Amino acid sequence: MLDTADVLTADDPLYEELYDVRREAEAVGNLIDVAAVMPQVHALRAQAPVHKGRLRELLGLPPHERHSRAAGRPHWTVLSYDACEAAFRDPAIFSNSVQGHDNPAGEKTMGILEMDPPVHRAYRRTIQPKFNMPEAMGWWREHTIDTIIARLIARMAAGERADLNLDYCARIPVYTITTAIGLDGDEALRFRHAYLNSTSSSRTVTMQQRLENAKIVESTVLGLIARRREEPRDDLVSFLLGMKLQVPGEPVRPLTDREILAHAKLVMVAGGGTSWRQMGIALFALLTHREQLDAVRDDRALIDDAIEESLRWNPTAPYFYRMVMQDVAFRGHDIPEGAVLELGLGPANHDPSRWERPDAYDLFRPKLTNMAFGLGTHRCLGMNVARVEINRGINALLDHFPKLRLAPDAPAPFMTGGLEQQGVSGLPVLLR
Numbered sequence: 001m002l003d004t005a006d007v008l009t010a011d012d013p014l015y016e017e018l019y020d021v022r023r024e025a026e027a028v029g030n031l032i033d034v035a036a037v038m039p040q041v042h043a044l045r046a047q048a049p050v051h052k053g054r055l056r057e058l059l060g061l062p063p064h065e066r067h068s069r070a071a072g073r074p075h076w077t078v079l080s081y082d083a084c085e086a087a088f089r090d091p092a093i094f095s096n097s098v099q100g101h102d103n104p105a106g107e108k109t110m111g112i113l114e115m116d117p118p119v120h121r122a123y124r125r126t127i128q129p130k131f132n133m134p135e136a137m138g139w140w141r142e143h144t145i146d147t148i149i150a151r152l153i154a155r156m157a158a159g160e161r162a163d164l165n166l167d168y169c170a171r172i173p174v175y176t177i178t179t180a181i182g183l184d185g186d187e188a189l190r191f192r193h194a195y196l197n198s199t200s201s202s203r204t205v206t207m208q209q210r211l212e213n214a215k216i217v218e219s220t221v222l223g224l225i226a227r228r229r230e231e232p233r234d235d236l237v238s239f240l241l242g243m244k245l246q247v248p249g250e251p252v253r254p255l256t257d258r259e260i261l262a263h264a265k266l267v268m269v270a271g272g273g274t275s276w277r278q279m280g281i282a283l284f285a286l287l288t289h290r291e292q293l294d295a296v297r298d299d300r301a302l303i304d305d306a307i308e309e310s311l312r313w314n315p316t317a318p319y320f321y322r323m324v325m326q327d328v329a330f331r332g333h334d335i336p337e338g339a340v341l342e343l344g345l346g347p348a349n350h351d352p353s354r355w356e357r358p359d360a361y362d363l364f365r366p367k368l369t370n371m372a373f374g375l376g377t378h379r380c381l382g383m384n385v386a387r388v389e390i391n392r393g394i395n396a397l398l399d400h401f402p403k404l405r406l407a408p409d410a411p412a413p414f415m416t417g418g419l420e421q422q423g424v425s426g427l428p429v430l431l432r
């Protein structure tokens with residue numbers, strides 16, 4: 001059988017095509033001038049923490065519909081930390097149901113992400129234990145993360161320069177998730193292609209191809225579930241097969257194959273693009289703030305602070321949505337049932353009432369919780385895994401390439417993407 005790490009790190013033009021933040025936004029149709037947004041957000045927040053209307057309208061940007069269930073509904077936009085926190089922590093009124101897609105089978109297409117308590121809690125409990133910090137630092141790190149990082153470092157060490165976006169950041173989450181789920185060898189390769197193409201918004205992949213690839217992803221995971229039912233191994237699918245679901249008022253039972261598939265698909269979708277883009281943002285922050293990079297190189301205990309500050313400074317997914325479940329008076333607005341709230345995590349992370357000099361990247365600033373992973377009920381399931389991926393990734397780069405720096409003869413990187421997903425334009429570096 002082929003070695004999974006070799007298979008997943010091999011040269012493949014698909015990476016170049018799919019892991020380009022600007023191209024991704026162009027394909028979705030939501031490319032914006034990212035740098036122009038925050039000054040406008042500050043001006044709006046100074047007037048009021050909550051505004052009637054979509055942020056796109058308030059900013060004068062062309063329309064873009066992220067969630068089909070939000071179409072045609074009145075919107076309100078939330079820009080302060082305090083008001084975002086209040087909405088995140090009240091799931092009975094501000095529901096996640098807006099994030100799913102209607103489908104004939106009535107399945108939750110986005111799994112736990114579109115569920116509300118108490119059902120959400122019951123399902124989340126079946127997967128949460130595999131994502132706690134001890135598991136991220138232990139099982140995930142040993143089982144997947146360190147293996148892929150060692151391979152990628154060895155691959156880059158053969159040359160003088162690299163694009164860390166493509167050669168490094170893009171590849172770590174794909175391998176981590178594919179291997180964690182339980183796929184290996186050439187099946188992992190087929191799966192990776194299908195997975196990248198099914199989640200891709202690349203113009204070269206038609207909707208028909210995307211659906212066909214989504215079918216391959218489904219049948220591969222369902223096949224894996226069937227094999228692990230016969231013979232469990234040390235992977236996420238085997239773990240989920242052993243868990244019991246306890247929905248209030250219903251008998252305790254194991255998860256069905258479709259429920260395990262839904263968990264696996266959400267983990268793949270939620271954990272792929274986010275970790276890739278956020279690792280790029282963290283490296284971008286350090287490479288463009290040399291004195292902070294030097295400090296981190298000399299004292300690796302600072303890496304976690306550097307990562308948290310990158311999450312505060314530029315969270316890759318700066319807006320999430322909620323459906324309003326009953327008429328509510330919220331921060332001076334009477335908001336009707338059926339409206340949609342746009343919660344500005346990015347704006348909340350730059351709220352000057354919480355952070356001094358909010359637009360500056362400063363890993364030494366006082367430590368306060370930021371909103372990059374959300375808050376409350378749906379706080380990111382994979383945040384510990386993401387933190388370990390980024391921490392191990394930066395540590396290994398500093399160990400092997402102490403002179404790492406941006407390539408002066410290449411275009412300077414900048415933040416790009418859409419309002420809803422942002423990352424760095426590229427990370428061309430000199431390794432020696």
Ligand code: HEM
Pocket residue numbers: 096112113114124177266267268270271272274275278279315316317320321371372373374375377378379380381382383385386
């Ligand atoms: C730095 C990278 C990441 C960022 C910035 C991020 C951000 C977020 C945010 C803001 C939410 C909350 C959504 C909401 O409230 O509606 C969320 C939820 C979620 N994330 Fe992440 N995420 C990251 C990485 C990951 C990874 C690596 C995984 C899995 C391996 C993952 C899996 C999930 C899942 C399953 C949920 C849904 C949780 C629930 O509904 O209870 N994420 N993420």
